[in-house]
Structure formats: C-alpha cells, structure tokens
Amino acid sequence: MAPKQISRARFIAQNLESNTQLVYTTDIQHSSYECRINELHGRRISGCFHGWVILSDHYDNVLWFLWNPLTSKLIRLPPLTPKEKDSYECCLSSPPDDQASVFLLFSDTTPTIAFCRLDRKRKRLKWTQMSYAKQLRSISGEDDCFLQSPTCCNGKVFAMSWNYDHLVIQLDIVVKGKDVVINLLPFVEIPHTPINRCPSHNSFKNRRPLIKGSCTKLFFILVSFKDEARKMIVDVYLFKLDMTSMMWKEIIDLEDAIFFLELTDDYSTCYYSCALDSGSGGYIHILGESGKTICSFRPKDRSVTLSSLSCLVQEKQAYSWAMLDWRLEVDHAKSKQEEEDKDSKIVDKIDFDNTTGESQLLNMPLHLMSLIMDQCIGAEYIRFRATCKECSLAAPLIKWSNKTTLGRLKKYSLASPWLMVLDNCRDTITFIDPICGDRYFIKTPQELKGGYQICCSRYGWLLMFIANIEYRLVFFNPFTGNIIELPFVPFLDFFCFSAPPTSPDCMVAGFTTFGPEHLYIHSVSSESIWRKYTLDFGNNDPHSYHFPTFSGRDIYALCNNETTEVFKDITADDDYSWEVVIDKGPRSRCMGYSTQYFSTKCDQDLLLVTVGEFGESVEVFKLNESIEEWEKIDTLGKHMIYISDTSCICLEAKSPKMENKIYFPRLLHGEDTKIVLYSLETCRYHTFDDQQGFGADLFTTKYLCHPHTWIEPSWS
Structure with missing residues (x-):
C-alpha cells in the first residue's frame, strides 16, 4: 500500500531587514520557530x-x-x-x-x-x-x-x-x-452571490475576488468587507467549479483543507493545502492588513474568528506572509480522481430531530413522558425530542402560538433579548439566549425565503428588505409569524421605527446618500406611500446617517460618525426642523477610521457606545444638550446594552447579574452558545457564567456572517 499523503501547512513571516523568518506550523496549535533561510534574504514570496x-x-x-x-x-x-x-x-x-x-x-x-x-x-x-x-x-x-x-x-x-x-x-x-x-x-x-450576504449597496472596492487552482480543482473566493477600509470581513464565499457541467457549487465544509489569503492594495495571494494531519482544516485564513492579525472564516457555520499573532511577530514587524505546503510523505501514485471523490463527500445537511441513535434510557409509558414534557420549554423540549423516536412521539412538534407553551415562553424570555441568526441556505432561524446559552430553532416562513437583509430590530419586530422577484420592505415578528408589508421604497442605508408596527403611532424613517431624496418617512397605520425629503448639504457630499433613533417625534442620528443631528417634529405634515446638536464626536480613546459607533436611547438620555477595531477599548457617553457635549460615563447603573450592526438596544436589567454590561453578537471561540459581554465594572470581556473574564479585547471570539441581530421576544 502506498504511503498516505500527509502535509503540514507552514506560514512564513518574512522580515527583510533582519534576514530572519518566523515559521508557524498547523500541526500543533500556535507552534512557531524562528529560522534563517538564505534564499529569502531580501526577497519576498510572491506565489507558489x-x-x-x-x-x-x-x-x-x-x-x-x-x-x-x-x-x-x-x-x-x-x-x-x-x-x-x-x-x-x-x-x-x-x-x-x-x-x-x-x-x-x-x-x-x-x-x-x-x-x-x-x-x-x-x-x-x-x-x-x-x-x-x-x-x-x-x-x-x-x-x-x-x-x-x-x-x-x-x-x-x-x-x-x-x-x-x-x-x-x-x-x-x-x-x-x-x-x-x-x-x-x-x-x-x-458565480453570482446572494444579496443577503453581499449587499447591493456594497461598492466594487468593498470586495476582493480570487480564483485558485489545485490539481483538477478550480476555486472561486470572494471576500466581502464592511467598507472600503477593508478592516472588517462581513462574509466570504467559496465555490468549486464542476468541470463536467461547468457549474459552480458553493462549498459549505472544507473538511481537512485550508486556504490562506493575503490581500493588500498592491497585490493578492492565495495558497491552498489539503489533507492536513492535525485536524486544523476547514478554514479560510485571511491575513489582516496590519500583518499582525488573522481572520479565520469557517464555511461550515459561516463564522469568523479573530486571532492575534505572537508578540515575536509584532516586535519584528514582519513585512509579508506566505504559506508553504511541504509534503512529508508523498504518494505519487495517488490519482486525481481520489481527490475529486473526497471532495464529493461534502453535503448540505441539517437535521434537528436526530432519531438515528435509539436510546433505551427512557423505558417508560408515553403518557408519563408527555406529562414530563408539559413542564418543559424551548431548548429542553427540542433536546428531549432529539433523544429517540419514543421521545419524539411523546413530544410532538408544537407551534409557539400554543397557549400553554406560549405562556411559559413569555415568562421565560423576559430576562433578556436573544441573538437571532438567519440562515438563508438552510431556511432556518436560530435564537441564542445569552443568559443560559440555550438555542431555539424555527423554520423560515415561505414568504421570506430568498435573499433578505435585516435593516433594524426593536419591540420584538424585524424590519427587513426581501429580494425575491423584487425588493420588498416588510415587518416580521418571528415569534408570532406575522408579516406586515410596507409600500415600495428604494434601497435605503439605515432605518429606525418609533413603535411596534401594530401600534397606531408607528412611524418608519430611512436614510440614504443616493438619489435626490435623502430622508424617507412612512406612517404605517395612516399612509400608503413614503414621504420623501431632500436635505440641503450645500457644497458637501451627502451625509451618511447611522443608527437613527426615535425620541418621541424626534429622530436623532449620527452623521458621518462625527456630528449628532436631530430631525424634530416628524409628523404627517411636511413641517419639521433639522438641527445639529453636536458638531464633533466624543473624546474617545479609540478614535479612528475603524472605530465602531452605536447610539441608543436610555430612558430620556441619548447614549453613544464606541468600540475599538479589535474591541480593545469600549466607552459609553451621554449626550448633554445644554452644553452641547458628550460626557463619558463609567457605569450604566441598572441598565444593559445589546449592540450589533443592525440594532442597539438599552433596557433595564431584570437581575443584578445582568446590569452594567454591554452584550456583543459574538461567541467564545470553540463554544457554540456562550455569548460575549463586556463589563463596565471590570473593563474585561466575559461570558455570563464567567466572573473573572477571558481578556481585554475580542481576540479568540467569533462572529457570524449570517444576517443576525438582537431581538426582544414578543408574542404580540
């Protein structure tokens, strides 16, 4: 029998000035050693x-x-x-x-x-x-x-x-x-990419495409960034070409293979290695622009993990990275067809009710198991059903609208908003409880299948753009299944709404920098069209508004992440005033192009949360309109904040353990349910059951590329 082909992917950091290289190997996690390769002296690796x-x-x-x-x-x-x-x-x-x-x-x-x-x-x-x-x-x-x-x-x-x-x-x-x-x-x-993972308003500069060949396989990779700075990856696509049908097929699991990408303004390089022997496969590693961080995308769950390279690399200020694939034992007789057969094992499969393994632990009458299940809710119910066929029979699928179950879920879900993740590939919606880490699953309604984007979330409702045959803007309550369609409106950048769409006072506002109109207003209960307003920016380019927030009939919004402006007396009439509240941003430690800004209402106050590029700095400011300044605050008191790209929610905590914390839409690496939070008391990141914390930044955490947001459970 021919020897099995084994390879170890090695990442090389080149330092041209000192003529040294630092080699990372994937066979042992974080293993590295320094060496001197004479052939690399004064030269840069440009490909393999x-x-x-x-x-x-x-x-x-x-x-x-x-x-x-x-x-x-x-x-x-x-x-x-x-x-x-x-x-x-x-x-x-x-x-x-x-x-x-x-x-x-x-x-x-x-x-x-x-x-x-x-x-x-x-x-x-x-x-x-x-x-x-x-x-x-x-x-x-x-x-x-x-x-x-x-x-x-x-x-x-x-x-x-x-x-x-x-x-x-x-x-x-x-x-x-x-x-x-x-x-x-x-x-x-x-291949064409779905709109929900690569928004149509993303410019050409926000995306980096590559193709990569290996033996008989041709891959296409598209990296989508949040903005033109290319600091934060929002999604990654990976396709393989079927050479027979000439059709692209999206890869959802790399198994034991990896890609390594270095993307700069001057060049792009892509390396590929398969048959790794260390169990470290399944990732697309993307070197950060600084050369000191790596974003690791995992197609299997569409998550991105941020890793910091060793202090040795940072001290040496490595100029360039590359990946070499050194074979330890090469089976030259191994056919290309065997590689193709191995790839063909990748399947798109999901099964919440796994009944293939039969359990003999619950040998009791069905009516007794049914009585037990009457006392269970949410995650407990799902886990019980997945145990065996008998459990599945004793706990049939139920709708959340069931009165008994609804009552228990309402009481159970009052503690905290949930992280909601929409998987368009599998047509499922996942809810993660940040307190206990339980997961809940429901099917995506037929009306919402296809390309969609989450615009914003509040009061237990999502405002969503649906892109099936044509663009549609809808309200969706995932807990009741109710869908409310709004009149047609062009694609807008940021939205907010003032109340639940079932309320007669609900108003929706949307902002855009494209076209002659910049502000769109719609009263859900009393209007059939959108009112459009043109904002006079003088000789300046149209402003970009982020996280608009209703305060009564006023709308506060961050303008270009610098000034804070207010649109007052937004009513059914066309009269309103537009004023600059503060013409400068807060004095934050994490000021910079990659700083993230989130604004929200806390009782009668407007709060601003600033987060550094890697989460190394988190600060909270309160607007003082009388002196036109942002005042830094060190505590939220009994309140808590939940932030994401599409939501920023401030609520009064239901228990002392939850207060004075900021919850992030991130999971601890290696854990599927532990939500990451930041404590303003300890100035460290924690999970809910971790008192000491795991760090002062967001390294070793992962975020999801599927559309996601925080939502307050609501059954009305």
Missing part, C-alpha cells in the same frame, strides 16, 4: 506553483527567482525592466523541468503580460512583453479591463477579468520552437 516558490526583490520588482524548498534549487531569471512602477501577479504554467514551462507576470496598471520561457537548453533566458487589451476587449466588449488572480488548474493557466464582465479567462499557451503564442479564451462566468 507546482511545488516551486516564486521570489521577487522587494523594492523594484526587477529580479525574479524560482526556488524549490525541498531540493533548495534556485533559478535566477534575467532582470526585468518594467515600463512603469508596476506591481505584478505571477503564475508558472508548469514545473521548470517541463520544456514548455512559461513564467508569467500580470501588470496591475496596464493590460500587459511579461513572460519568460524556462527552456533549460537555452543559454540565456529572455522576457517578452505582450498586450492583451485587444483580445480581452473582443471577449468582454469593454475597455479598461485587466486580468488578475492568475492560477493553474489541470495543466492550464487561468485568470480572472473582474470589471464590467466577471469572467474566468483561459490562457491558451502554445510553444512552437523558440516562440510562445498566448491566446485568450472565455472559459466560464464568475
């Missing part, structure tokens, strides 16, 4: 193809090398003199010992390819410059298109055209004697 590492000089991109880390063989290419100060993405068509091997460089400023044929029989290698503008224009029909993210798959070279038309292009490379002819051929379109 067919077991060969591509090296370039750091400053000029003039000198290029091919290095085999197993044999230590180094191939020096002739100097390349770029026409401009170009940055390049590289690709190697086949191993250098192949007589038809060609090394290619793709410019990011001009539609050109510089390539060098690696013919070892020739005494001197040379570069050839080629423009592909005309060929690509004939395929896409557009000017100013560029090829990017070159890769190899099944002995062929592919690149991506990501501009007006999103296409994978095949580079047909033919070697004839001393000549190399390269023709561009359309291969396949890039």
